[in-house]
Amino acid sequence: MIASLNISSRPGVYAAPPADLPPGGREWLAREGLRLYSHQAAAMEHLLAGRSVVLSTGPSSGKTLALALPIVSALAQDPGATALLLYPMKALSQDQLGKWTELAEALGLEGVVGVYDGDTPSHRRPRLRAEGRILLTNPYALHQYLEWHHRWAPFLKGVRYVVVDEGHWYRGVFGSGVALLLRWLGRVLARYGAEPTYAVASATTGGPRLLGEHLLGRPVEVVNRDGSPQGARTWWAWEPDLDPERSPFLQAVDLCRFLVGAGLQTLAFVPSRRMAEALAQAVKELSQVPSPRSDSRPATRGCGAVASYRAGYRPEERREIEAGLRNGTLRLVASTSALELGVDVGGLDAVALLGYPGSVASARQQAGRAGRAGRDALVVYLPQENPLDRYFLGRMGELVAGEAEVPVLNPRHKELAVRHLLCAAAESPLRKDELSELGVEEDDVRSLERAGLLAQAPRGWSYAGRVRPAEVVSLDALTARQVQILVAGGSLETWDEHRARREAYPGAVFLHQGEAFRVRSLDLETGIAEAEPATDGLSTKVLTMEEARIQKPASGVVNSDLGLGTVFVRETISGYKVLDRGRVVDTRSVDLPPIEFETEGVWLTWGTDSRKPQVTSRQVDSGLGTGDWVSPGGLHAAEHALIALVPLVALCEPGDVGGVSSCLHPDTGRPTVLVYDAYPGGIGIAAVLRARVRDWVARAVDLLASCPCRDGCPRCVLSPRCGSGNQPMDKAGAHRLLQAWLVGYGGRGGGAGDAPPPGEAGPR
Amino acid sequence: MGEKRYLSKLARTFGGTEAPSAGPLPTSLELDTGEEVATQFGPCLVLLSKHPADLSFPDRHRATETVAQAFSLLFGIGPVREGGLRDAGVRTFADLVAHPRYGSEAGRWLASLESGDVPTLYEGVSRRFSASHDLLLHLLAFADPRDLVFLDIETLGLSSLPAFLVGVGHLNEGGLDVRQYFARTLGEEPAVLAALQGALPAQPIVVSYNGKAYDWNHLQARCAYHGLEALPEPVHLDLLFFARRRWGTELLDCSLSVVERAVLGVIRELDVPGEYVPALYQNYLRTGSATALLPVIAHNREDVVTLARLLSALLERVTGSG
């Protein structure tokens, strides 16, 4: 343990129910003896006045009640009105159903409150469609149902509220797809005369207004001042270096055993499904061996007291674990982020964050699981071996109270918008006046007409393909083309083509739920990769060459120190290394066509001796050496540090971006580090990086300065994803370069702050 | 990726035509026959052909007798009670009108039979018996032959994809008039649907093959899609059910082609297998040449004609002439 941070408790801020709350709702509050927190009252006021709202507050702050009470009481007064609730996954709808049903009964709402999704038995469906007042579903299901809207007429006609819960979950490709889905939903509802008010509930997030506007495509009110009381909370940071002999995994096991041994009911969040199971297993096994100190607490040491939790468990299994947490019989649960969402498990004594969960928002959401009424809670952070994790080790304050990332989503992504346009066209013919709102232009429609996918009919363009669009347009993949991974003829997993090209090349070893498999063949035409179990313990690492050419700078000229624009990326997989416990034992070549796509990128450049308009000689003297201040290793290390910290700025995964660095980039004519959105077409990451570039680069400088290593290590600049095996790599050079860049950028900008994120002033 | 490659990739994924013909619409001449009809959704083509038809409808008096003896139509009467009633000398519903428990329902049935209220009779029989029960055929005794609609459609695929050809047959002066509404482009689909609506009687009696599950639902969905009024709720005789019941054990399967060969002795030359139909229409869209489509149009027409002949064969049993 190296750092401890105490967050003192905070009293609740309360407010009177809004004047518009129907009497039913008021009476219920009085009956239950409940007072509203200020944010609950504010959200209710907006909803009752018909203003769409984003409610972004911490865990256990009563977001469900803030939305459910006004909606249920409004519906109880208006017999024809209905509400549609969207949860990102099935398990959540089931979990939330109880709360809505209970409130509906208490307020005397007539009609059915139910879950309607892929698990709903078909004999129950007609009644839900005909008599449903409040239906809970998920985006995947809604995507399939919209086309059958005429069967839903009674429900759709009445829709007065649409709730999007766990709004922060909707980011990247999935978020962009759901944003488009919500636009089509609005269009179908308008056809039935419904003009609903929307509510987005979200964990604490950066840019809540942006999130709401991108998701809903309409102006929103933001409520993000959390009025709920908070118990005192202690945050500890656990420094793995204090015991360098023990692997991070073993230290995680030690930490969990320590917490459980101290009598604390603990929820441990881990980065992978595999680790969830391995951790639970290890703690279980070690606890069975009686140790001298365990005699005092025999009751909590049994096998049954430890469990793992992840998506993919059967509902009964999940229920059982949730109940075990609530009633205290389970003392330790090792979970993936699956338990981060609103499933009710009660408050725990301690939460262990075994690795940075990928975003500040997630970290707080997970930490929020700790804390039972009236008792203090403990959160322990144990970083893994990578720059992001490391970054927060010395910066607990940032993790606890710093600015959260801006969720990245891009509903204007052309390819996504076009594919979803076909879904919309299959729901009802497209009118010309709808196009711009849907992110496409008439030219796109003409192209689709030429492709024989749309036909011009008297009342708009109708869908003319032979395949149901909802069947081939996936909400969470960019390409419809999927590659099935077959093992002994059975399907193991399905990957999109993009991922398959990178990770399923012949010879590649990949993990599936902790088991290793080796790819035998990959056929992109048929979409089939064959694999077999790999028991030899070898692993593989791909060798790639990335090339990124700047097509069209969007802002500023190319020859300045910062650029944003369209780039053409070519990733060539030249071969792969075979590793035995981390040691390279072989290098093999593969013959695959290069991956080529257009996307968005952001690039930093440095002036050269002959042409250095931004870096004056004074600055060069202060920050850079002369002559050799630009080196391939320095640029490469700067690229890695920047890429590693992208998720701190834009809410996405480290693998969502790629990069290239070059002492003389052909399109800028300068030393350049270019970071690109790894999704063809770009899902909006580059624009957020451009807007928060100072913050981004400054954090990278910070990371390089604070890492205790000398020549670079996995916690700062060495990346497991590097296509050239982390060669060459010059950590000190990177530090000098990035510092000089900041000075140059700051000097030019006159110390002005970052530009606002795109769209902050309104939807683009 | 070039625009062209991108579009053809999209077209392949979604099953588009790739490069539809920009040429003029095919003339009726090219399609052998037919004329343009105007609807409020623009024009489409209608192809009219006349065919002999020989349907002998059941005798109204006998049908009334048959229905009025089906005691299990009355709520609460099972085989045991039916036996009891027969032993007590009850022969038809008419003998029951004074019965304290069954009287009023028997009376209602008699009134419907008297007035020949086909929809009510159909609903009552359907509630009690399977969709292939002979009683449903007996009900045709009360029908106005002009209300019969023999229906078969051709589409781009299952579920909610466009329909481009709707064939309907009407009985007319002892013959069968087949009208095929054809969309020369997919943009004419709403006109096809509107033309169909114009051709349907207020209370249609639809005769189809697997149309309960497929054709009728498909048309309903397409009308909803284009914002047309919903189709009327039909009395629907789906001959697939009758064929299964009658010949299902003797035949390899109950596809229309197998049934028509075995029952009617019809062997079509150069028939188009159903799975090729979407591709042939898309080929027509791409090339603008209707020649390759003629077999599809003929196939649809033959299907409609076969429906009338199959119904005739089924009725022969009912009317006792077979």
Ligand SMILES: [Zn+2]
């Ligand atoms: Zn380091």
Ligand SMILES: [Zn+2]
């Ligand atoms: Zn690298």
